[in-house]
Amino acid sequence: IINCKNLDLADEETVKRVTKAEVGYAGLIGLPGDLEIFVDDSLEGLSNFECGANETNIHLVNVNWERDLELPTRFYDLKTAKEGDLHPETQEIYEVYKASEVGNIFPLNTKYSEDFNYKYTNENGEEKYVYMGSYGIGTTRLMGVVVEVFGSKNEIKWPKNIAPYQLHLIGLNLEDSEVQNNAEDVYEHLKKAGIEVLFDDRIETRAGEKFADAELIGCPLRAVVSKKSAGLIELKEVGKDESRLINLDQLIEEAKTFFISAK
Incomplete structure (x- = not known):
């Protein structure tokens, strides 16, 4: 578009020199007349914008x-990277994947500590502003992503360390x-053994x-x-086809062993 090899964000000094303002207040109105302006296509058709x-x-x-503002004769595809674009430094091809944001990090530096x-x-007896950061995780969104990754159309397979219950007992x-x-x-003995158990004791409900x-609840065992x-x-590990008949002592021992690695 502008016949350059690399296009990078202007540094703070350049922004101040061109706009006569601090970073964050640059705009299209009032820029030097000799400055060539290229406008991204995301601004095309906008009205009453800021x-x-x-x-x-x-x-x-x-x-x-x-x-x-004078309407540009042309808008350009500048802002949004698209699949197949090249990295400006490594020339690697840009690939696109579906993702969910389950956490974020914001470096705050000394902005709020100064405020x-x-x-x-410090160790030299000098007072310094604290460097701060904001670290967040979306617990509910994280659970949804876990279901998408480990589940299927008809079944949830919770990882053993975040499962709502360790064992689902069906009568x-x-x-x-x-x-x-x-x-x-069996239910009482499992509880006494410290195993987190969900007991389906509904009498009128059919086996199916x-x-x-x-399957929808998704307990590991x-x-x-x-x-x-x-x-x-009858003991079955979720996600596996085979099941085994064992006695109560074996059930307790196998359940404890199964969850050791989750702690």
Whole structure:
């Protein structure tokens, strides 16, 4: 566009020299007449927009093309990098990926410590302004990203260290008092062993519905007590096809071992 090899942001000294203002207040109105201006296509068609006044601490509002500014004969694709563009220094090809922002970092330097006169004394007894930073993480958005990464259309697979429960205990055939008592006994022993367990003790709910709910809840381990298991417990790790019949002591031991690496 302007026949240059690299195009970089102007440094602070250049901005002050050209605009006669501090950084952050540059605008299109009032620039030197011999300055060649190239306007990004994101400004095309805008009305009543805001821009710097080339004067420190002042911005202009309700600016319009043709009334306040001469309408450029052409707008240019300058601001937004697109897939296939080249890195100005390394010449690497720019690639585009979908992403979600789950955290951010803002370097604040001494801006706010100067405003609040917040200082520390260094090893030489000199008072210096504190350098500050802002560090944030979006916990709810992070959980959504985890589901997208580890889940599928019909199933969530929580990583073991952030799962809502460690083990999902499903009771089937609970209308049978013997099976119900056995399931409740397993539940109590798991709790006493320190295992975080979610117990599905709904009697009227069908097995298929219970398993579907378990897939959506996504606990790392799933244990089933039923008439079919004949006093044993069917254990399955979420995401794997195979399951095994084990006794209560084995269940507790395997659950504890499984979660050791998550601590």
